[in-house]
Amino acid sequence: MTVERPPAVEADVPYQRSRLLSSIIEIATTIGMAVVLYLVITTFVVQTYQVQQVSMLDTLQPNQHLLIDKLTPRFDDYSRGDIIVFHPPDTSEGDIPYIKRIIGVGGDHVEIHDGAVWVNGAKLDEPYVNPKYKIEPGDQSSWDVPVGSLFVMGDHRNQSTDSRVFGTVPVSSVIGRAVVRIWPLDKIGILQTPTYPNVPAAGSPATTATAAP
Numbered sequence: 001m002t003v004e005r006p007p008a009v010e011a012d013v014p015y016q017r018s019r020l021l022s023s024i025i026e027i028a029t030t031i032g033m034a035v036v037l038y039l040v041i042t043t044f045v046v047q048t049y050q051v052q053q054v055s056m057l058d059t060l061q062p063n064q065h066l067l068i069d070k071l072t073p074r075f076d077d078y079s080r081g082d083i084i085v086f087h088p089p090d091t092s093e094g095d096i097p098y099i100k101r102i103i104g105v106g107g108d109h110v111e112i113h114d115g116a117v118w119v120n121g122a123k124l125d126e127p128y129v130n131p132k133y134k135i136e137p138g139d140q141s142s143w144d145v146p147v148g149s150l151f152v153m154g155d156h157r158n159q160s161t162d163s164r165v166f167g168t169v170p171v172s173s174v175i176g177r178a179v180v181r182i183w184p185l186d187k188i189g190i191l192q193t194p195t196y197p198n199v200p201a202a203g204s205p206a207t208t209a210t211a212a213p
Helices: 012-045
Strands: 046-050 065-069 083-086 098-104 109-113 116-119 142-144 149-153 174-183
Touching (some): 046 174, 098 109, 098 116
Antiparallel strands (some): 046 065, 065 174, 083 174, 109 142
16 A cells, blocks of 8 residues: 655745745845945935025025036036035034035135126126125125135025125035926926126136226
8 A cells, every 4th residue: 555645845945945035135235236326326426405595596496406416516617607505614503505606716806896796807797686686795895716615605695695704615515516406397497507708717817806886
């Protein structure tokens, strides 16, 4: 008489465990690679930024979301008119990054008088500034921008804590250049950088000239 033995299932258990372990390792590896890729992109390439201040009205509104370019500034210097995000100066309260517009670069001479901004003796044409926002110099009315630093101002000139208050900003403190507005959807678009063709280059003989009042 032949006795029928039950099928052996013990041998399948290590195999099933091996498949489960492989799946876990594969998922963990995928997640790890995604995290590393995200960190690389946000550290060296691009990151998002939410506007929280009113200092850039009417160009930027609070709660709008921007893409900050962190890559090209490594190869291309910041320019007048760029909108940048930077770490706040030591004199500020809190650690929320600031967002302002570059008015002067290293070597520039910046003045504020007669309700306007002057760089290297030339009056800036600033269509992005609402005419109702008065431009006041504060305690100081002229600045020489050191090499490796930037002079920044908010477009909302009477509601902005900027270089008129805390002085120039080291380039090393800049996080990146704001390039695209991504939210809200009806405001999506590239942030245009103005040019100032009448402004002499930094370090030129006209740099130290003072505009006539």
